[in-house]
Amino acid sequence: MQPLDPETGRLALVSMLRERSPLGALKILYSRVGRFFQIPMPAFHPFVVGGPQSNRKVLVTERDKVKWRNADPVTDLLRHGVLVTDGEEHDHYRKLMEPPLHPSKLNNYVQSMLAHTDRVTSQWRDGQVVDILVESRKIALLIIMDTLFSVDVWDDLPRIWTPILKAINYISPGPWIIWRNIPRPGYKKYLKQLDDYLYEIISNRREDSPKPDLLQHLIDAGLDDNHIRDQMLTMLIAGHDTSTALLAWTFYLLGSHPQIHDRLVHELDESVGETPPSASAGWQPHLLDEIIKESLRLYPPIHIGNRMVAEDMEFDGNCVPAGERLFYSIYLTHRDAEHWENPHDFHPERFEHGRKQPPYAYVPFGGGPRGCIGAAFGQAEARLVIARLLQTFTFELVNKNVHAHMGATLEPRPGVMMRVSKRK
Ligand code: HEM
CATH class of the missing domain: 3.30.43.20 (Uridine Diphospho-n-acetylenolpyruvylglucosamine Reductase; domain 2)
Incomplete structure (x- = not known):
């Protein structure tokens, strides 16, 4: 060196x-x-x-x-997940999971994306200060679990919130980078709770009627419960922590650049008015797309x-x-x-x-054969959620002193505190 x-x-x-x-x-x-x-x-x-x-x-x-495969906690956690496997094993899972995430399927997810956004904002009081990092995580979690596994986790959020944050913390950089064999107490109980939750979903589905989602694809392909759990946990973590960061950074950037924020609200008012935004090819919110791209450039979640x-x-x-x-x-x-x-x-x-x-x-989504499998999904989600939020609320940034924290994703810390007011 x-x-x-x-x-x-x-x-x-x-x-x-x-x-x-x-x-x-x-x-x-x-x-x-x-x-x-x-x-x-x-x-x-x-x-x-x-x-x-x-x-x-x-x-x-x-x-x-x-x-990709290494001796890091991420491999330990995700086991045979598509994110951490190589060669034929990776290609097998990748091929299996691509169809439900294909751009042609995105229209199926629009209603879910909008409904979960509204559900989270229905809890906001007019003029309240909320942490957009936390609120984005709620929205992203509800969406990923509903669209890929047909599970409504609204009532379970209190049960799974800490286990999910623990799982993310487990794979984030920490002292283990230098002291590889450092004991890491405090995770086992929570990681087991998360596993138990996923195994329960798998078992319920095996007894339930089939549904047209990713979970069904995995079951129909003959995977055993352990391998299904690995792919589910991979998609749950990779598919919501990234979107959480993207949404939170975008609102931080909009809050720090009020003129751009105002231009965007104008564009959305002109293009969708009071009707819900859609994923149709006819809807072309140019400024919104540019803002999302620029947010991903400055603060790529991965x-x-x-x-x-x-x-x-x-x-x-x-x-x-x-x-x-x-x-x-x-x-x-x-x-x-x-x-x-x-x-x-x-x-x-x-x-x-x-x-x-x-x-x-x-x-921002990597590239080549291992580029992000959820790139189209993540972009459609960001577009719809941001448009819906700006359609229904105004946002004022309260804490300007935000720094980029290197966790499992690049996170705005200590959070993105915004005053939210209902649009009349
Ligand atoms: C804003 C949203 C997202 C960003 C910025 C993002 C970014 C990335 C990047 C950079 C990679 C490649 C990593 C590398 O080369 O080491 C990747 C891979 C991956 N992403 Fe995403 N991602 C996002 C959303 C999603 C979503 C919504 C899902 C699932 C629905 C997902 C699932 C995955 C998976 C499974 C891989 C591994 C693919 C493979 O190895 O074949 N991501 N993502």
């Missing part, structure tokens, strides 16, 4: 403290060392790459040289792709030897000054119709 020059080390430390996040340090390393560097920590020194060329290598052209290198790889003349950990950084790629003007600014117009970026310069 190359030692850092002292000035870069000093700047990285200052930036990390100022931003209250290691992302500050990574930005300094990227701008001063380049698109290839190694994190200089004694017991944890992954290689980090960014930029279109490296992303293309990791995701497409040399993807056979990297593996900010790095985590891989183990199985065969030596080369990036711009630098070697990453087999056996090492490699991160492709979505966050740093999205803030690369060579491809993005004023990369740290919120500027949705950069996605205006016709403006194009080089391939793999914008990768």
Whole structure:
């Protein structure tokens, strides 16, 4: 491992403290060392790459040289989930789960997405301050469980909320990164509660009549309960924690940019008025789509792709030897000054119709054969939920001092506190 020059080390430390996040340090390393560097920590020194060329290598052209499966808590939790398997096993699950998430199926989910949004906001009092991070999680959880497993978790939210947060915390970066065998008490009970909940759903369905959803696909394919649980937990975590972050960051950005917020409300009033938004091709809320894209650029919920290198790889003349950990950084790629003007600014117009970026310069959903299976679902959901919320409420940001926390996803901490007022 190359030692850092002292000035870069000093700047990285200052930036990390100022931003209250290691992302500050990574930005300094990227701008001063380049698109290839190694994190200089004694017991944890992954290689980090960014930029279109490296992303293309990791995701497409040399993807056979990297593996997903590793000894991290995420693999321990998700076991044989599609997210953490490789090779034929991965391809088998991927093929099985693609049909219910195909863009052509999204229209089936519109009513559920809108109804769950309204259900959560029906609890808000006019003028109340709510944490949009928490409210978004409720909405995203209700939607994912209803659309993919036909389960209404409204009454069960108090029962599953803490177990789900514990599961997310279990796979988030923490001291285990350095002290691999550090005991992690305090999780077992909650992870079992979550498992029990999922096994109960599977068992009920086996006795119930079939339903046209993802769970049924898994049952009909002959998977046993353990393998169904792995795919369900994968979709539950990957499919709601990301959407939660996207919704919360978007409202934070809108709250910090009132003029853009007002233009968006105007666009929605013009295009949908008081009727519920739809997923139809005829509805083209350009500014909303640009805002979602820009939110995903600045705060990609999955900010790095985590891989183990199985065969030596080369990036711009630098070697990453087999056996090492490699991160492709979505966050740093999205803030690369060579491809993005004023990369740290919120500027949705950069996605205006016709403006194009080089391939793999914008990768909020990863790419290649392991790109996000729920990309179309996640984008449709964000569009509908944001439109519905802005149609029914106005939002005023109360806490401007928000920083990006590196959890399982990139989260706005300490939350996005907003005063919500009913629109007349
Ligand atoms: C805003 C929403 C979302 C974002 C930003 C997002 C982002 C990503 C990214 C970047 C990857 C690739 C990770 C890598 O290369 O290491 C990924 C994979 C994945 N995502 Fe998403 N995701 C979102 C929504 C969803 C939804 C709604 C679902 C499920 C319904 C989902 C399920 C998955 C799964 C299962 C994978 C693994 C695919 C595979 O390995 O074949 N995601 N996601």
